[in-house]
Amino acid sequence: MNSKDIAIKVENISKRYRIGIKEDIHDSIGGAIFDFIKSPFKNFKKYRSLYKFDDDSSDILWALKNVSFNVKRGEVTGIIGRNGAGKSTLLKILSRITDPTSGSAEIRGKVSSLLEVGTGFHPELTGRENIFLNGTILGMRKREVEKKYDEIVDFSGVIKFIDTPVKRYSSGMKVRLAFAVAAHLEPEILIIDEVLAVGDADFQRKCLGKMRYHTQEGRTVLFVSHNMGAVIDLCSRAIILKNGQIAAEGPSREMVEQYLSTLFVHVDNMNLRDAPTRSGDGRLRFAAAYFQSQDGNRINMPIAGHPVDIVLEFESKEDLSNIQFVLTIFNQMGIAVTHCNVRTNGQLYQVPKGEGKVICNIPKLPLPLGNYKVSIAASDNIGNLDAVPTACIFDIETSNFYKTQFTPPMRFSTALVDHSWRIG
Amino acid sequence: MIKRMNQNESPMIIKASSKWNFIDFKALAEYRDLFIFLVWRDIKVMYAQTILGFSWAVLQPTIQLVVFTVIFDRVAKVPTDGIPYVLFASVAVIPWTYLSQAMTQSSQSLVQGQGMLGKVYFPRLIFPITPVLAKLVDFGISIMLLIAIIIYYRVMPTWNLLLFPFLLLLMMSISAGIGFWLSALAIRYRDVKHAMTFVVRMLMYSAPIVYSASSIPEKYRIIYSLNPIVSVIEGYRACFLGTPIPWQFILPGMAVAVILFIGGAMYFQRMERFFVDVI
Known part of the structure; x- marks a missing residue:
């Protein structure tokens, strides 16, 4: 590859910190x-x-250890990982805020980094004055800010208060103004830390729209986020950082699924044999209940809008026939959101003695963000075989159900449905 | 649209730096708009939500002048080489007010700007230099007071006034030099903040502000002249009052100021890679 096509080249970057300032008692x-x-x-x-x-x-503490990667010109790369994985340290090094301990990075092109919105905002200055101050702090020239000024004010929606000191603003207004300035940066390379998690849902959508515009403009973007939906939506590639090292790197969707699958498991849903509360006569016992992605990997945080399989593993003591498997998904309010029953497929199952599993496929998981539990049961003509009221607990933190990134919060919906609007 | 990048533009290299550098004027020039806005911000918010606003710039030295006149002239009867005490003290108090404020604020600039320090890059030297420039506004205003006093005492201007721009520069580089050293130290050892009030007080008595430099015994004059603040104060006296220019104070003071400034800038830039890690 021609080195001119690489916008950011990171080679063996390491960063250590001293953490041990401990207090003596x-x-x-x-x-x-x-x-x-x-x-x-x-x-x-x-x-x-x-x-x-x-x-x-x-x-x-080694916050980063021998991290190397390249970002091609025009590529949008997401960096994901748990807190403390080194994401912010990496961005700080690439933004020149702190020096690496060893290793080097090369950046070709004008960079702007946004590790925070509203850096340098002064409460005594008016909105207008803060636009200029913040804009120049973020690396714009004065005349660039002048050129964009009207757009910025328009985007922020605080035009009525533009000559009022910012200390009189509500926190929402402050954030909107700050983001408006940031959104109008036009560098060749943009480095962004979790700044989209601000403002109300409406404003967030506007920000994501602006971000999408940036990515479509052919800008090189390095993007840290906990919003997996945004990473999938905006990034073509993603890097998983784990304990200061690159754990994996690849297409963003795969990376997000891989990352989510490594997050903590809530209940011991892989060993239901000892589940405390269960009923049924025990001719069949559920052994595990879990989600898996289409390629067969276990996942702990399914993504709304994606296809998922819910796998129920069991062990039967004898050959059984006419078995009805059911699973019910409850939300955190205790409301049954949906009930999946093999009868809806129009058939009952036969299982031989021994271990087996049954898989329920949901082509487009229709759940709003929140946490859920799955209760499972099996019965035959004779009676109830086994029932586990809490077989699996899962979170939905990420939604890709509506491609627009907008996901109604749980308090307004218990399930998502495909729909469209028109004016007629 | 994105401006097409010049393909020949050299890439920015990020790596652990260990060299001793002098001021990178090119980088400062690149960030000049930011620089101007930060200075302007400091000026703008200096007297925000005060009743008297910029009158404080005159009021502070005036009050100090009254106190000094009462104590050192009326009570202690400090000799002033025959110059009326108010005139004698005002040419010193006004630059001293600038020096002490610029120094104090410059030394606190990094600690106060730590929010910005950790979130955005720009040449770190901008932090300590900003108050040195912003405080010039106050100085300019209080110069009016000085001119009024000079006119009141009917002192005729002399060619010594030509020294003024040079003294201004000297005064700024002393403030900046001390600011470089102390701000870089203060980010690591917050003791600087607590020590500052008392250091400023010591510096004040170490310079001929309330007394005359001629009252220093001859044999200590050389050591005395190494204090760069002495050169500024005695310089301003000669500049405004037309007394002989005290080169024996100005030249050594100037040399020390240059060392302070260059050494401070180098120390500051040597330490700057650690600033964020120790906030």
Whole structure:
């Protein structure tokens, strides 16, 4: 590949921090006084040591370790990972806010980084003044801000208060104004940290729209987010960071699914044999209940709008026939959202003695964001075989149901339906 | 639309730096709009929500002048080489007010700007330089007071006034130099903030503000002249009052100021890669 096509080239970047400023606790008045007297010397050593790494390494944290990757020109790359995985440190290094401990990065093109909206906003200054100040802080020239000024004010929707000091703004207005400035940056390379998680749903949608515009403009974007829907929607590629290292890198959808599948499991849904509350005569026992993606990987956080399989594993003590499998999904209000029954397929199942599984496919998971539980049951002509009221608990944190990124919150909906609008 | 990038433009390299650098004027020039806005912000919010506004710039030195006149002239009867005390003190108090405020604010600039420090990049030197420039507004206003006093005492202007721009520059570089050192130290050791009030007070008595430099015994003059603040104060006296220019104070003070400024800038930039990590 021609090196000119690479906008960001990161080579073996590592960053270490000292974390060990721990407080000593004294247990006597004498100890406290002695501590008080010697503390200036101790503090001096302590704060000086923040710059030095040569002595004992017990309190050194490697926030990043040998991270290398390339971002091609015009590519939109998402960085995902749990808190503390090193995402923010990576962005801070690429934004030149902090130096790497070792390794290097090359950036070709004009960069703007947005690690926060409203950096440098001063409460005593008016909205208009803050637009100029914040714009130049983010790397715009004064005349660029002048050119965009009307658009920015329009986007923010605070035109009535533009000559009022920002300290009189509501927090929502402040955020809108701040984001409006940020949204009008036009660098060649944009580095963004979780800044979309601001404002109300309506404003967030507007921001995502602006982001999509940026990505379609052919801008190179590096994007950290916890909003998996946004990552899938906006990014073509994603990098999973784990403990300061790159765990995986690839197409964004695959990466998001992989990442979500590694998150914590809530209940021991993989071992239902010992489930505390269950009923049924025990001729069949459920062993596990879990979600899996279309390629067969287990997932703990299904994404609304994506196809999922709900797999029920069981063990039967004898050959059984005419079995009815059911599963019910309850939301956190305890409302049964939907009931899936093999009868809806028009058939009952036969299972031989031994282990087996039954899979329920939902082509487009219609659940709003929230947490849910699945209760499962099986019965035959004779009676109830097994029922587990809480077989699996899952969260939906990400929705891709409506491609527009807008997902109604749970308080307005218990299920999502495909629909469209027209003016007629 | 995105401006087509010049394909020959050299890439920006990010890596651990360890060199000693002097001021990167090119980078500062690139961020000049930001620089101007930050200075303007400081000026604009300096007296926000005050009744007197910029009158404070005159009021502060005036009050100090009254106090000094009462204590050092009426009570202590400090000799002033025959110059009326108000005139003698005002040419010193006004630049000193600037020096002390610019120094104090410059040394706190990084700690106060830590929110910005951790979120956005721009040349870090902008932080300590901003108050040095912003405080010039106050200085300019209080110069009016000085001119009024000079006219009242009917002091005739002399060619010494030509020294003014040079003294201004000297005064700014001393403030900036001290600001570089102390702001870089203050981000790591917050003790600086607490020590500052008392350091400023010490500096005030170390310079000929309330007394005359001629009252310093001859044999200590050389050590005394190493204090760059002495050169500024004595320089302003000569500049406005037309007394002989005290080169024996100005030249050593200037040399120390240059060392302070260059050393401070280099120390600051040496430490700047750690600033964010120790906030």
